[in-house]
Amino acid sequence: MQHTDIIKEKAAPIVDLIYNDGFVQGLINGDLDKEAVAHYLRADSRYLKSFLDVYAILLAKTSHLDEKKYLLEQVLFLMDGEHDAHHNLAEYIGIPYEEIIADGEWYPAADHYIKHMLYNAYAKPFEYAIAASTPCPWVYFEIATRILKEHTITDDHPFKVWIDFYADDMVRDIMNSLDTIMNKYCDKASEKEQKELYKNFLESCEHERNFFNMAYTQQRWLVEL
Numbered sequence: 001m002q003h004t005d006i007i008k009e010k011a012a013p014i015v016d017l018i019y020n021d022g023f024v025q026g027l028i029n030g031d032l033d034k035e036a037v038a039h040y041l042r043a044d045s046r047y048l049k050s051f052l053d054v055y056a057i058l059l060a061k062t063s064h065l066d067e068k069k070y071l072l073e074q075v076l077f078l079m080d081g082e083h084d085a086h087h088n089l090a091e092y093i094g095i096p097y098e099e100i101i102a103d104g105e106w107y108p109a110a111d112h113y114i115k116h117m118l119y120n121a122y123a124k125p126f127e128y129a130i131a132a133s134t135p136c137p138w139v140y141f142e143i144a145t146r147i148l149k150e151h152t153i154t155d156d157h158p159f160k161v162w163i164d165f166y167a168d169d170m171v172r173d174i175m176n177s178l179d180t181i182m183n184k185y186c187d188k189a190s191e192k193e194q195k196e197l198y199k200n201f202l203e204s205c206e207h208e209r210n211f212f213n214m215a216y217t218q219q220r221w222l223v224e225l
């Protein structure tokens, strides 16, 4: 069994929790609170910009040209800010996207997730931030494909575009590239390092859950300046 298969098996219960939490259930039912969706967009537009920064840091940390090529492709993809998915949510709210995301900050759960990735990118070997960033496409692909498996999402469903975006083969390709990199490093890692890489992946899966719940509860810092 590949390391990424083992890790994903361990992470499956977390994905199950995410799927059954309020935000994803609201996506499925098409009845998410518009303020929760706006909160998600304010946080996620900033998260994607930081995710791009993580990949930009990693670009200089690897000497392998195939890894540089993958990271460069992802930086360009992330510059588009997952446009179609985000604008689908803005359409549901009925306010222009740029207006929704103009204000906002790294709300607590987003802050923790972003700093988990940035810390590993700055302070740890290349593969540590790869392990922390692999759940990003994987969790969304798992959630979106499971929604399509378990529900009929009709053309008039308010979140069809969002669901289709993350269920797309393009996301599967991103994951396959990340898995190849992850497995390469896990194969040559010591047992101690392997455990740390697994931990980074699993922590990011929990950060994904906390991120959705942060949006659903409109989590903010107690003191805002």
Ligand SMILES: Cc1ncc(CO)c(N)n1
Binding pocket: 044, 047, 048, 082, 135, 136, 137, 140, 208, 211
């Ligand atoms: C927090 C988060 N995780 C994953 C994705 C998918 O790219 C996203 N847009 N936002």
